[in-house]
Amino acid sequence: MKTQNTDLHWIAVDWGTxxxxxxxxxxxxxxxAEESSSKGMGGLESHEFEPALLELIEPYLSEAQVTPVICxxxxxxxxxxxxxxxVATPCTPPKGAQAIAVPSNDTRISVSILPGVKQLSPPDVMxxxxxxxxxxxxxxxxxxxxxxxxxxxxxxxxxxxxxIVSFQTFMTGEMFALLxxxxxxxxxxxxxxxxxxxxxxxxxxxxxxPQSVAAHLFGLRAxxxxxxxxxxxxxxxxxxxxxxxxxxxxxxxxxGQNVAILGAGPVAELYRSGLVEQGVPAVVQDVAxxxxxxxxxxxxxxxxx
Amino acid sequence: MKTQNTDLHWIAVDWGTxxxxxxxxxxxxxxxAEESSSKGMGGLESHEFEPALLELIEPYLSEAQVTPVICxxxxxxxxxxxxxxxVATPCTPPKGAQAIAVPSNDTRISVSILPGVKQLSPPDVMxxxxxxxxxxxxxxxxxxxxxxxxxxxxxxxxxxxxxIVSFQTFMTGEMFALLxxxxxxxxxxxxxxxxxxxxxxxxxxxxxxPQSVAAHLFGLRAxxxxxxxxxxxxxxxxxxxxxxxxxxxxxxxxxGQNVAILGAGPVAELYRSGLVEQGVPAVVQDVAxxxxxxxxxxxxxxxxx
Numbered sequence: 270m271k272t273q274n275t276d277l278h279w280i281a282v283d284w285g286t287x288x289x290x291x292x293x294x295x296x297x298x299x300x301x302a303e304e305s306s307s308k309g310m311g312g313l314e315s316h317e318f319e320p321a322l323l324e325l326i327e328p329y330l331s332e333a334q335v336t337p338v339i340c341x342x343x344x345x346x347x348x349x350x351x352x353x354x355x356v357a358t359p360c361t362p363p364k365g366a367q368a369i370a371v372p373s374n375d376t377r378i379s380v381s382i383l384p385g386v387k388q389l390s391p392p393d394v395m396x397x398x399x400x401x402x403x404x405x406x407x408x409x410x411x412x413x414x415x416x417x418x419x420x421x422x423x424x425x426x427x428x429x430x431x432x433i434v435s436f437q438t439f440m441t442g443e444m445f446a447l448l449x450x451x452x453x454x455x456x457x458x459x460x461x462x463x464x465x466x467x468x469x470x471x472x473x474x475x476x477x478x479p480q481s482v483a484a485h486l487f488g489l490r491a492x493x494x495x496x497x498x499x500x501x502x503x504x505x506x507x508x509x510x511x512x513x514x515x516x517x518x519x520x521x522x523x524x525g526q527n528v529a530i531l532g533a534g535p536v537a538e539l540y541r542s543g544l545v546e547q548g549v550p551a552v553v554q555d556v557a558x559x560x561x562x563x564x565x566x567x568x569x570x571x572x573x574x
Numbered sequence: 575m576k577t578q579n580t581d582l583h584w585i586a587v588d589w590g591t592x593x594x595x596x597x598x599x600x601x602x603x604x605x606x607a608e609e610s611s612s613k614g615m616g617g618l619e620s621h622e623f624e625p626a627l628l629e630l631i632e633p634y635l636s637e638a639q640v641t642p643v644i645c646x647x648x649x650x651x652x653x654x655x656x657x658x659x660x661v662a663t664p665c666t667p668p669k670g671a672q673a674i675a676v677p678s679n680d681t682r683i684s685v686s687i688l689p690g691v692k693q694l695s696p697p698d699v700m701x702x703x704x705x706x707x708x709x710x711x712x713x714x715x716x717x718x719x720x721x722x723x724x725x726x727x728x729x730x731x732x733x734x735x736x737x738i739v740s741f742q743t744f745m746t747g748e749m750f751a752l753l754x755x756x757x758x759x760x761x762x763x764x765x766x767x768x769x770x771x772x773x774x775x776x777x778x779x780x781x782x783x784p785q786s787v788a789a790h791l792f793g794l795r796a797x798x799x800x801x802x803x804x805x806x807x808x809x810x811x812x813x814x815x816x817x818x819x820x821x822x823x824x825x826x827x828x829x830g831q832n833v834a835i836l837g838a839g840p841v842a843e844l845y846r847s848g849l850v851e852q853g854v855p856a857v858v859q860d861v862a863x864x865x866x867x868x869x870x871x872x873x874x875x876x877x878x879x
Contacts, residue, residue: 347799355800391789392796392803422758422792438792440757447752452745453727479785480822484696487727487743491697495660498697517785 277301277329279337280378281564282322284344285397286311289321290560293329298565302329310342310349318350319373322380330377338380339368339568341560342397345382355387355394359432362386362403362563365571383567386433393438397560398424401531404562405554406431414527417551419536421446423515425522437522439515442536445508448486454507457490462501463535465542471509472543476517482510512543523549531556582606582634584642585683586869587627589649590702591616594626595865598634603870607634615648615655623655624678627685635682643685644673644873646865647702650687660692660699664737667691667708667868670876688872691738698743702865703729706836709867710859711736719832722856724841726751728820730827742827744820747841750813753791759812762795767806770847776814777848781822787815817848828854836861 281292287309293301308321322338330336345353353369368381385396398418405412406428416426421442427434449458475482489507492498516523523544528551530537530544537553544551586597592614598606613626627643635641650658658674673686690701703723710717711733721731726747732739754763780787794812797803821828828849833856835842835849842858849856 387796387800389800392793392800394796394799437789438796439788440759440791441788443757444753444791447757448749451756452748452752454745479783479788480819482823483744483746483784483816483819484742484823486745486749488697491692491699491743494699495692495694495697511788514785514788518787518789 277331277336279339279568280326280329281561281568282338282340282342282344283397283400283560283564284340284342285309286343289325291322291325292561292564293326294565294568297569300561310344310346313349315348315350318344319375319380322378323375326378330375332377335377335379337568337571338378339365339383339564339571340380341383341400341564341567345369345385345396351382353382353384355385358386358388358436359434360386361432362399362406363567365567365569368567368571381571383564386436388436391437393436395424395426395436395438398426399433400563400567401556401559402426402428402433402563403566404559405529405531407562407566412529414529415522417523417528417530417540418556419530419532419540423540425519427522437519439519441511441515445511448511449504449507454486454490454503456500457493458500458504458507460499460501460504464502464505467502468505468509468539469542469546471506472513472516472546475510475513476547479514479517482514485510508539509543512539516543516547523547523551528552529554531559533557582636582641584644584873585631585634586866586873587643587645587647587649588702588705588865588869589645589647590614591648594630596627596630597866597869598631599870599873602874605866615651618654620653620655623649624680624685627683628680631683635680637682640682640684642873642876643683644670644688644869644876645685646688646705646869646872650674650690650701656687658687658689660690663691663693663741664739665691666737667704667711668872670872670874673872673876686876688869691741693741696742698741700729700731700741700743703731704738705868705872706861706864707731707733707738707868708871709864710834710836712867712871717834719834720827722828722833722835722837722845723861724835724837724845728845730824732827742824744824746816746820750816753816754809754812759791759794759808761805762798763805763809763812765804765806765809769807769810772807773810773814773844774847774851776811777818777821777851780815780818781852784819784822787819790815813844814848817844821848821852828852828856833857834859836864838862 276295283290290305304325351371363384371380386399418424423439426436489503530553581600588595595610609630656676668689676685691704723729728744731741794808835858
């Protein structure tokens with residue numbers, strides 16, 4: 270932590286539902302320092318955003334200058350700090366010039382929030398993922414194909430000519446959390462082990478007969494009561510059933526396409542292995558650094574715009 | 575409430591996860607009194623069952639006789655009062671002679687618990703529904719066809735020649751509760767109004783393309799954010815999507831079959847209207863009284879056996 274830094278040029282902010290992450294930047298893209306807290310937008314009233322931000326950045330601010338602060342993510346939702354209305358597809362990932370200025374009480378900062386992206390038909394929205402996509406396009410400006418962003422709400426995004434053409438959101442991660450943590454299945458899927466063969470069989474069954482998900486869910490519990498199905502097999506099957514149903518529905522996105530999975534850790538690998546079974550050579554790209562790269566792209570465009 | 579009743583012959587008990595209901599019976603099937611409490615098995619340790627029962631029946635007991643108490647439902651689960659092991663399909667609904675005797679501290683009662691029913695392949699279980707089915711078969715001994723019991727865990731049961739031939743459980747009700755009450759959709763489906771046309775369209779879409787459920791769930795939220803979809807339409811669609819997926823998976827049960835829906839209230843009517851749209855003239859039979867009828871059938875068989 271520093272008490273003053275005359276090299277600070279701007280501050281990048283990734284503000285999601287559950288976390289707040291900030292980078293103090295020197296010049297365009299050199300990171301001076303990084304801070305984070307658990308003050309995500311989900312737990313804040315609108316007047317609590319500026320204090321939550323200042324907690325992390327105040328030691329770096331200087332009275333001698335006004336520091337630009339560029340934010341992305343759920344912080345721009347209607348019920349958050351200040352609404353940054355969605356840009357509609359097809360569109361490039363929102364640039365700095367499209368950011369909404371947010372009045373702050375502290376005169377040492379000049380805050381702006383990047384818009385999310387909406388699709389009118391079928392209706393869909395994203396806030397935050399568009400900045401990761403901007404990061405990808407900064408590194409691979411000619412990328413043409415599908416970006417899959419696994420998470421609580423997994424998104425499949427069609428990118429062409431630098432634009433977000435269309436996208437679709439799936440609640441697979443949230444469904445898995447609800448079913449494995451809060452439903453009658455919670456005692457039947459409580460293991461940390463993993464059975465990849467059971468996962469892949471479930472993906473395949475579910476892709477060929479998606480309605481079987483409804484038929485087989487309760488069997489994850491009954492299979493332990495009347496048979497000898499173990500909890501880690503049940504958990505692998507549950508994951509496979511839900512991801513399989515998503516892959517069946519997302520087929521128009523990935524079939525015959527160039528697919529990049531943005532993510533880290535086991536969930537990205539699950540999507541990759543499911544797609545590989547379908548003959549789709551998807552690659553996993555580590556998501557670390559992408560949001561900062563996207564915020565940097567927005568900052569540069571704002572300066573230039 | 576009575577302090578003593580010399581006409582008391584036996585006590586019928588319906589003990590589910592969330593409720594306890596008892597009937598004091600004179601002769602075979604005349605109800606002297608009915609009591610209930612919210613002490614379902616879900617909130618009780620094994621030593622708390624007898625006191626919870628006595629709270630309701632003590633005023634009716636006599637020192638002069640030992641009163642038979644016959645219980646059905648989750649009270650016979652492994653983690654409840656005492657396990658009453660499942661009977662395997664195909665089987666008639668469990669009769670009194672198959673009930674498990676439970677030792678009680680109070681010498682004025684002689685408690686027994688009816689078994690549930692299990693199916694080995696595909697694995698499935700029921701506890702409580704088999705007693706409602708016994709009630710139906712008491713009234714319609716020649717019923718041949720499908721009994722659908724809507725609820726948190728809806729069951730489809732194939733009945734032939736007085737036997738439970740096979741059955742399948744769907745978590746549709748629990749999924750609806752989790753998604754509408756605890757997911758990101760909770761603010762988008764928070765109305766008490768109902769749009770039957772949206773419900774039926776969603777049933778139909780979901781039956782013809784079950785994977786579309788995965789694709790359309792998040793749209794229930796996005797449709798309100800970027801369009802003008804109202805919360806009651808979203809709720810009707812969510813219900814239709816989930817019931818449609820169930821109907822698609824349960825097709826082998828209802829197609830070309832005689833279907834009776836055991837239930838009361840709006841959920842039974844939703845299943846009926848969904849089936850009618852598929853050309854299946856399902857009838858709704860009120861579930862009130864069926865459990866007591868089934869317990870009575872078990873008591874008579876116990877006496878005779």
